[in-house]
Amino acid sequence: MFHTRSTDNPLLKHAGLPYFPLAFIARLPFAMMVVGVLTLVVAERGSVTLGGLNSAAAGLGTALAGPLLGAAVDRWGQRKVLVPVGLLNATLLGAFILVVSSSAADAVVLALSVLIGASAPQVAPLSRTRLVAIIKRHVADDRREKTLSGTMAYESAADETVFIVGPFLVGLLASAIAPWVAIAGASALTFVFVTAFALHHTGQVDPGTDSTPVEPAPVRELLRFPLMTVVVGTLGVGFFFGATLTSLTGFLAADGDGDRAGLLYGVMGIGSAVLALGSAALPQRFTLRARWLVFGSLLLAAAVAFAAARSVTGLVVALAILGLGIGPTLVTLYSLAAQLSPTGRSATTMTMLGSAVVVGQSVTSAVTGLLADRLGPTTALAAPAVCAAIVVAAAVAHTLSARPRAGAQDLVPA
Template identity: 80%
Template sequence: MSYAGSRDHALLRHAGPTYFPLAFIARLPFAMMVVGVLTLVVAERGSVTLGGLNSAAAGIGTAVAGPLLGAAVDRFGQRRVLVPVGLLNAALLGSFPLVVASSAADAAVLALSVLIGATAPQVAPLSRTRLVALIRRHIDKDRQEKTLSGTMAYESAADETVFIIGPFVVGLLASAIAPWVAITGAAAITFVFVTAFALHPTGRVEPGADKTAEQQAPVRELARLPLVTVVVGTLGVGIFFGATLTSLTGFLAADGDGDRAGLFYGVMGIGSAVLALGSAALPQRFTLRARWLTFGTLLLAASIALAFARSETDLVIALAILGLGVGPTLVTLYSLAAQLSPTGRSATTMTMLGSAIVVGQALASAVTGAVVDQAGANAGLVAPALAAALVVAAGLAHTTAPQHVEERELLAA
């Protein structure tokens, strides 16, 4: 991680030189899962609606199991949970192309999608948990907050980059080779890199390493309004991702180019990655709440422009502007979650956000797919604007939500 290394060499030294590349690659399958399922089912079974339903099924599995996975990690540690879950997920992903291409009933395919989502290894939140523990163990107290802020910015930027690269890779592989290659590749990455991530020396971080077990906050603290609005805002970003990709797929599929949707989607990653990585350099007086509303509003404006796109050129321009809004917005949401996480519940909090992205992406894929099939591709392009409106509404709710004194101090920092 070049940013963290320049900001604090001590963190890079204690994490090890291979940690950040490994953690980055290991989170790719999570970003490829929903899009890969959608692309493969549409290609093999010829229905955007069925593809969207399978994406939603994967999201449901993640919604149910994701926070439980985080809670298990908080209690038992990462290695004991992540190794078996990762191996099971790799096996399920590897079998999915065979099941979809077979004569198996649609219900069987949906059930397998649920299991894929339920066993998805959420590397990103677990990486954050490890790094927070390392910072609190090895970084001088007077530098901890600054290092933590920079690290969370990198992690959020890495998430944003991966959620752009993942669909892009799926689209590239589907166009160049075949749709099944993306899912098979995700299975191979999970088997190799998620296992390596789980067994990395940083995985020895024990549950409660940052706080003692006696200090762990009660579960009800996860339902406090400021944190709930952050989760809802993240859900909106997930809905935006799913609605954008599915509407693009429908728009391009009308001309027989549906497999290129991931390539167009990747256009959004240019400005998104740059601004996400640069978020840590924004002045402190530009508060997280202000960033949420500012970049969320930009996201909404660009989404409205996307709704009126009628050519590939219009799509490219709108997607490029969308990237300028979605990257910093996601960085801001994860930074707020890190600050507002209840004591001893960091893994649970981060998996809640990770699940919200996948659930939103999956549900939006299902609904937008049905809209495209019933009302046409142009109607589907309206869905991203609705998702962006939810992001902005959650930001307004967060701004007006009552904050504890310590939370106000964190948000102003």
């Protein structure tokens, strides 16, 4: 996506090369949140069910507050919102360690989990918002579509990597030192890197800080059916992440190898990140709708193979193929969201998708865990296939809704 010389690339020129590692590290706490809360609660309270409920509570908080934070960013700008929200979230994560290890009631722990999710700084969607704004302002029309595709590919690959690395870090810190260290690390990363991300000069390019702001589209534009199908598809991806990691952990734990889940899960992340980056090279005639259908169907087929696997070798092969489907699918969903975003609602749109991923991961982490406990780990392996079917169903609904009708305009901008 990027050339080595920043002066040749308007995106690198205006964002700066250090921006990208900063934005990558700043999104790590968000990926660590759900698994970190689950791990700490299970370790301190001795209840897997309570741990799952707290993960779901964090996801609920994100679902409730994420789009509201996006709307606030669209109105006031990223700096004015991200700095106080990031500091609040870092404080709440630190307090969570003390509350969970105290004699506080379970309801208090659940309430704090909701607040942690609600205050989680969604760096990934806000990074997309910044880069899209730079592309629209500084990239020539003939290069804009290719640059946008490459940027969404990079961002999705970064997300894929973070959602693999985040849980892996939690597991590594929890097993090597103590479960509370993972939450403490997330708090420190939020305090330092999210604040640095908020204060980065690219935070001034979003609509909320534009010297000549554009009147934002009505909120009802966010509820248009084509955009909502993209949100549902992204929710399905979140469902898939949670179901895959949890079912894999349950299957391996049955043989006493549960601690290997993060390593095997990384097999999916490798193919996913590579093909996500490679999707920028796909020809433009291979439309976004077609990509969603094709790669979503590949995801579903591999998920069926994952459900049928009864050996570690079978699971590894299925995970490798799953990565080839999930990466390009996520790139496509964010690219469609960038195209369908109503005027002045870019941050809201991107945070809706970011919230959908975390909510989906939280819900299916809890549900798949219950399936594994009550119906057995092999039954739980079918959960990712159900989630992949949701992604494909949303793709079909989106394609049908976008068909030209008499007297109607195409819903996807050229």
